[in-house]
Amino acid sequence: MPRMTEPRPSSPALRRETDFSVRPLARADCRRIAEIHVSARPGDVLPDLGVAFLDTLYGRLLGRPGVWAFVGESSGRVVGFVLGCADTGATMRAVAIGGCLPLAWHTLAGCARRPRLAWHALETLRYPARRHAPGPELMVVAVEPDWQGCGVGSRLIATFSERLRLQGCSTYHVAVKSKNDTAARFYGRLGFRVVQRLAMYGEPWDLYEYRLTSHQPSVRPAVGVSP
Numbered sequence: 661m662p663r664m665t666e667p668r669p670s671s672p673a674l675r676r677e678t679d680f681s682v683r684p685l686a687r688a689d690c691r692r693i694a695e696i697h698v699s700a701r702p703g704d705v706l707p708d709l710g711v712a713f714l715d716t717l718y719g720r721l722l723g724r725p726g727v728w729a730f731v732g733e734s735s736g737r738v739v740g741f742v743l744g745c746a747d748t749g750a751t752m753r754a755v756a757i758g759g760c761l762p763l764a765w766h767t768l769a770g771c772a773r774r775p776r777l778a779w780h781a782l783e784t785l786r787y788p789a790r791r792h793a794p795g796p797e798l799m800v801v802a803v804e805p806d807w808q809g810c811g812v813g814s815r816l817i818a819t820f821s822e823r824l825r826l827q828g829c830s831t832y833h834v835a836v837k838s839k840n841d842t843a844a845r846f847y848g849r850l851g852f853r854v855v856q857r858l859a860m861y862g863e864p865w866d867l868y869e870y871r872l873t874s875h876q877p878s879v880r881p882a883v884g885v886s887p
């Protein structure tokens with residue numbers, strides 16, 4: 661069903677829900693989602709480590725137990741993605757051990773370009789221990805700038821949420837920079853609530869919680885997300 665709302669004036673075209681579909685992430689998508697992450701969040705720590713770092717990271721995460729990821733696709737082109745996991749700390753440890761050398765190499769290359777990234781990378785490793793709320797987490801959702809405001813992000817979140825609900829989860833969390841007003845509006849509209857404030861990378865962050873049991877999503881998930 662097309663949305664009843666009028667497209668934003670900034671929308672590049674009159675795109676509708678029927679113009680894209682959502683499916684599970686495949687290995688061949690990793691470089692593309694790395695590029696989307698870099699273009700959607702320039703200046704953030706992980707995107708600053710570069711496309712090669714993110715491509716390697718996503719390749720290592722894909723297929724790992726307790727990692728769920730979906731892409732939005734239009735005419736065969738990936739235009740957005742969502743990725744999360746059951747236990748961020750355990751997943752980060754497993755990826756760091758299993759992908760130690762290539763990830764360390766790309767991290768060093770990133771730090772050579774921007775030395776401050778070394779501290780930020782260490783802070784990222786300490787992040788899971790600082791959350792008050794354990795359990796599943798949405799690590800990143802990003803949509804190609806040209807496709808933002810067309811419903812891709814909402815459908816990705818609905819699909820990710822349905823996957824976790826089928827898994828038996830009751831809540832999950834996502835950490836977002838407090839100054840990311842677009843994300844704050846986006847998550848607020850979808851029913852997420854701030855449950856913790858954190859300081860990371862010298863800036864305030866908000867930890868949002870989404871209750872899978874009590875909130876009725878207004879956007880339908882994609883089909884075929886069952887375990």
Ligand SMILES: CC(C)(COP(=O)(O)OP(=O)(O)OC[C@H]1O[C@@H](n2cnc3c(N)ncnc32)[C@H](O)[C@@H]1OP(=O)(O)O)[C@@H](O)C(=O)NCCC(=O)NCCS
Nearest residue numbers: 666667668700801802803808809810811812813814843846
């Ligand atoms: C946050 C983000 C993922 C949202 O994705 P998106 O595809 O733009 O999200 P949607 O299109 O579903 O919703 C965005 C807005 O467009 C509106 N919208 C959605 N479909 C629409 C349509 N067909 N016509 C008009 N408006 C529409 C929604 O109502 C929503 O309004 P809001 O500003 O009140 O939230 C995207 O902006 C992004 O990639 N940002 C950079 C990365 C980031 O910050 N990620 C979050 C931290 S992990």
